[in-house]
Amino acid sequence: MSDAELTQTTTKQQHPISLYLKVWALLFVLSTLSYLVDYFHLQGLLRWSLIVLFMLLKAGLIASVFMHMRWERLALVYTIFIPPLVLLVLVGLMVSEASYIFALREWFFSLPGG
Numbered sequence: 001m002s003d004a005e006l007t008q009t010t011t012k013q014q015h016p017i018s019l020y021l022k023v024w025a026l027l028f029v030l031s032t033l034s035y036l037v038d039y040f041h042l043q044g045l046l047r048w049s050l051i052v053l054f055m056l057l058k059a060g061l062i063a064s065v066f067m068h069m070r071w072e073r074l075a076l077v078y079t080i081f082i083p084p085l086v087l088l089v090l091v092g093l094m095v096s097e098a099s100y101i102f103a104l105r106e107w108f109f110s111l112p113g114g
Contacts, residue, residue, distance in 0.1 A: 023066070027062070
């Protein structure tokens with residue numbers, strides 16, 4: 001094998017540094033927005049919705065660019081991201097079931113003689 005053929009087979013894909021700098025800047029902006037949610041004393045559902053939204057956006061950027069998921073095959077991306085999503089659905093089901101069970105126990109123990 002000649003040197004030219006060896007060089008062609010061993011080259012790896014390089015991503016431009018500007019991509020990483022842009023993502024870093026966007027992560028900085030999202031972190032600043034997350035900080036501003038607390039700075040402006042937002043309360044209730046709006047506060048938690050914004051915090052979770054910024055958290056998911058930052059996690060998506062980190063996973064897609066810094067973990068190189070953006071350039072992977074779709075099967076590998078599904079293998080990594082589908083199980084946590086299924087776990088989140090199951091946790092949501094457990095939360096709804098827990099509030100039902102709590103209300104049922106509260107009703108049962110409030111009965112006379114219970």
